[in-house]
Amino acid sequence: MSQSIFSSGKNVNEAIKHGLNALGIDKEDASIEIIQREKKGFFRIGSKPAVVKLTKQRYNNQLERTSEENIHEFEELRKSLDGENEVQLEMMEGPKNFFSEIQEKVNLEQVEGKVWVKGGKLFCKSSRLRYPTISVGKGVKCYKNGEQITGTTVVAKEDEFRFETEAEEKETQWNITLDSQKLNAILAVSPGMTKKYMIRDCEPDFHIEIQAEEVIKIKNDLEYTKILEKLKSLKVAYGINHSEIMRAVNTETPGRFIIASGIKPEEGKNGWLELVVDVEKKAGPKERADGTVDFREVKFIPTVKKGQVIAVVHPPTNGKPGFTVTNEPLPAKQTFPLIVQAGKGIALIENGSKIVATEMGRPLIEYRGLIVKASIIPKHVHHGDVNISSGNIRFRGDIDIIGNVEDGMVVEGDGIINVFQNVNRASVSSKSSIKIYRNCIGSTLSAGKQNIFEAELVHLLSSIHDYTSKIILSIQQLMNLPAIKKTDYQKRGFQPLIKVLMEQKFGAIESPIKQFLEICNKGNRLLDLEWLTMAEQLRQTFLSSAANEFHSLQQMGQLKKRLEQMMEKHSQPMEQNCFIELSYALNSTIYSSGDVIIYGQGCYHSKIHAGGTLIIKGILRGGEVYAKNGAKIKEAGSEGSASTKIIVPPDKSISIDIVKEGTEIQIGKVKYTFQRELKGISARLDNDKIIF
Structure with missing residues (x-):
């Protein structure tokens, strides 16, 4: 039977010590439970002793009963302690209720x-x-x-x-x-x-x-x-x-x-065209497994024979009406037939349900909403070189030049132009695509419906518009100052004020305006009247030394609006199936409304404008390139003094495997020049800062 006692002392250790002495056991043979910790009072007022409960863990029958001698010792010990060191000892055996009485007493003291x-x-x-x-x-x-x-x-x-x-x-x-x-x-x-x-x-x-x-x-x-x-x-x-x-x-x-x-109405289907032959051009010469190019593998250009069915025209199918939750019919969207326009070399048969070729050539399908124009593009094959003997070549279709295009010669076509040899100090332009299988030296290449002069002018419009807006805003702010006499400027115009603003704050506008005028002068025979008119207004507004009708806030506001209209009109998306591909370019000007791909040695000291993506699998050394959809270049820059500049819009990126010291990149309006050679860079714009 277990034996337990309650022991008190001025602290817990002392209470345990007294209890162990009373039981005559070591600490290892006792289970100790702290009932109350000591609490000090002020001059002993409110002080409380520590109270512990000790239970004897190991014993035998001889130790189970406490002798009267031990009890006598406990009593003597109790009497010998003063109030501060009072020890409360009680024996408890079996199912006695003495512990609960003590616990109740302790609990009352606690509260x-x-x-x-x-x-x-x-x-x-x-x-x-x-x-x-x-x-x-x-x-x-x-x-x-x-x-x-x-x-x-x-x-x-x-x-x-x-x-x-x-x-x-x-x-x-x-x-x-x-x-x-x-x-x-x-x-x-x-x-x-x-x-x-x-x-x-x-x-x-x-x-x-x-x-x-x-x-x-x-x-x-x-x-x-x-x-x-x-x-x-x-x-x-x-x-x-x-x-x-x-x-x-x-x-x-x-x-x-x-x-x-x-129930939602089931939508019908407008009339649609099912192509029977492949009409898509496959871009790019065939690349071998080792990365080299096989120039003998001509790109696939689809052709059809006379009488061959090109496409089947399917009529529209009507949808099924639905019902609203108020049980009203919900009509399906109206469907419309496809309108097919037969161009050159095309016939419509069986009530317009089939498109058939009447001439041999390349099929061209152009979509404009529900209007489809089908035509056959004829091909002109020139065996030999284009030179003084052959004369310039202009053809409203595809052109294959088996030889070279030599000095001063011109090749123009509406379709794909293939030059299987070199282009030397010549001009090649197409409304579709150009493929030069060898080199382009000192020449001009232009692919797309927008000519090279328009592309450069469109590129300058944004910068000119920004500066014009800032100058107009500055004039409006100056007009609100008390020191400025509005009547004087209303009579004489703002030419003196524009001149001062350009000299002190907006001098950077002069460079793009002069470039604009120079391009318009060079391409005046190829540019529309609106470009030439804009050039004259810019000259009269910002470069004229004498006051004129363009130096009023009203005229400058109209100039700003016209710039915005031209930017919107000519900033067209990349033309599909438009590209220029060549092996090597030197001292050349290259413009494409789509991609520009240089898959050979590279590009040296040339100017490139790509309305799509610019891909150079070799070296870009010297010159300036612009890529509307971003640029991917193997190596850029040089160890010499040749300046190399790469430009993309603010939402596009530039990837270069190896970039040399001194190479300049421009993303949007933010520029960065590399101070040392780097490898594997990918640059983009983040919060008006170029990050890699």
């Missing part, structure tokens, strides 16, 4: 002079020398003996306390709406709730704050019958989803429920 909350009620145990206090927290009203209290109050045993807490109730909110086509009835539900505050339990202490905790209970009082009544009032009679209604009735979270659904 003496304290107050606590249990189950929403206030309890206290005041002492002769100390009364507990309470204060009231948020959301709680406290009444002491019938009067509401604020702040801190003393609690006595005879006081009567009552608590009140706040309560809030919110009704369920709901409504039913129909979408614009009445295809769905949508029930939006926000369940109600009751919010109560419950008094929180507090452990005994000399001062406590009465606090309440928020208890929220969801209360969705939406009724099924009310929803049906609302649907009836909205004339909803089709596709009611009863299971979704029940979900809404039982939901405890806000939500939207589709409680009725109509």
